[in-house]
Amino acid sequence: MIEKNQSESGVDQSHLSLETLRHSAAHLLAQAVVNLYPGTKYGIGPAVENGFYYDFYREESFTPEDLEKIEAKMHELAEAALPIEKIVLKKEEALELFQHLGQDLKVELIKEKAGPEVTCYRQGNFIDFCLGPHVPNTSWLKHFKLLTVSGAYWKGDEKGPQLQRIYGTVFFTAEELTNYLHLLEEAKKRDHRRLGIDLDLFSFHEDLGGGLVLWHPKGATIRRIIEDFWRQEHLRDGYEFLYTPHIAKLDVWRKSGHTEFYDAMYPPIRSEGVEYQLKPMNCPFHIMVYQSRQRSYRDLPLRLAELGTVYRFERSGVLHGLLRVRGFTQDDAHIFCRADQLEDEILRVINLASRLLKAFGFDRYEIFLSTRPEKFVGHIEDWAKATEALKQALERAQLPYSIDEGEGVFYGPKIDIKIKDALQRSWQCTTIQLDFNLAERFDLNYAGEDGLLHRPFLIHRALLGSMERFFGILIEHYNGNFPLWLAPIQIIILPIAERHHDYALKLEKEFKEKGLRCRADLSREKIGHKIREAELQKIPLMLIIGDKEIANQSVSLRIHGIGDKGEMVIADFLDKVIFLDKNKSLNLEF
DSSP states (O other), X not given: OEEEOSSOTTSOGGGSOHHHHHHHHHHHHHHHHHHHSTTOEEOOOOEETTEEEEEEEOSSXXXXXXXXXHHHHHHHHHHXXXXXXXXXXXXXXXXXXXXXXXXXXXXXXXHHHOOSEEEEEEETTEEEEOOOOOOSBGGGOOEEEXXXXXXEEGGGOTTSOEEEEEEEEEXXXXXXXXXXXXXHHHHHHTOHHHHHHHTTOEEOOTTTXXXXXXXXXXXXXXXXXXHHHHHHHHHHTTOEEXXXXXXXXXXXXHHHTHHHHOOOOOOOEEETTEEEEEOSOSHXXXXXXXXXXXXXXXXXXXXXXXXXXXXXXXXXXXXXXXXXXXXXXXXXXXXXXXXXXXXXXXXXHHHXXXXXXXXXXXXXXXXXXEOOOSSOOSOHHHHHHHHHXXXXXXXXXXXXXXXXXXXXXXXXXXXXXXXXXXXXXXXXXXXXXXXXXXXXXXXXXXXXXXXXXXXXXXXXXXXXXXXXXHHHHHHHHHTTOXXXXXXXXXXXXXXXXXXXXXXXXXXXXXXXXXXXXXXXXXXXXXXXXXXXXXXXXTOSEEEXXXXXXXXHTEXXXXXXXXXXXXXXXXXXXXXXXXXXXXXXXXXXXO
């Protein structure tokens, strides 16, 4: 049976989603590839965030020149306005068709996933096993660009065939495509891996091991500033801090369920006949602190926080600078509370997250509330209470949110907050997660006002996510131009000649005593070279010192990326800098 796609090409584009456009572009890519390179086997081609991809199996590697040819062929097929037709076949017919085409990967998918009837889509000489929907014809696919090619395993199995994955992007209009490609170019310039080297912030070394970060002095300074601010805000909000070990007996992780459900743990370590495990999470340790004494209803809520370093084995192919590592420090906390405290505690976390993120320059969010999935642990009435508390907290915070129906994890509903950076990219940072699983597994309780034991609600929460990933996001958000309060060197003093060194050192000492991060450049380079170096290192404030400044007991101020701001009295300069630093200003307003 052949069925024309319901939409006609004249329909307003708003009736078709961007996801439909992207998936249709993936089919166009596959058609171009098999037309240009007969014998190529095609796997899957989904729409993904910001575009699409398709996986292919062929002996030869795709080259940049191949991508240009494929893209040209895609434009040719788009110009042909080939109708995209829905075809419904019996399973046996579909298997026979794709076997005849030599498409072994599709045969495998049909055997695994298809029911008695198989939905396919055909355009010209190309056909694919697919549920759709698609655009009416290929002429809708005009504004696309192929981006990269990378390796991929069939079905994500390292033992399976090695495929080649071609990524692309597509939009309804040329302007949208142009804007997106501009953002991609800007993102390349802001790549935290390059800036991390240029600004001497951190490094990775293969001899040390993939995904393990070495924080250099400048990067460590920024991390310390972030952590000090994090601790200060948590103390204000009623948290108590913990330090917990990096390993625990394997039995702890069996009890928590990690050995059963979590596959990113390192192999156990055996010592004196006992197996130990590097911790992938901090939760069991915080729970043990809670259980170290009998808790009363008067003790709750109990807020336990830790900047806890954890270790997870990520495959080398997915490691990505600071954004995907094997050892990282979570800004972790667990809240133990009564049912009547739940909504207030969640609102408290939302407000704390908002304060923290805003201080770093993030004030645009996408918020998602994920509800109970089909498979879950715990009692339905507890899920209902928890979900309603999450909803009410968001309503009271007056934050717009979307509901992801059934997308909660099996152990509880959650709120996810995604921040928007300077390039409008979304980053998952804050998670507020209810957990009925660990509360049951560790038999958590407290003595109620009625003298009976009750189960507390357990809230996991991370606000920045991890120090490593958040730092990577910050680098790209600011393009390495950190605001004054975060800059590892806030002020650099640039004497013009050697006779100005003593005055420069006097200022350096005075500024450091005021708590400012300052350095005097006493190199023998000319002043123009010193300024260029300071600009390359993105130091916010440069003070030029010469005969006039010494005579006037002043400084000549230059602001990174802006230029000269003229002469200032030292006392006025100090007052302004200290004010901007203390108030965590994101702008240098002199």
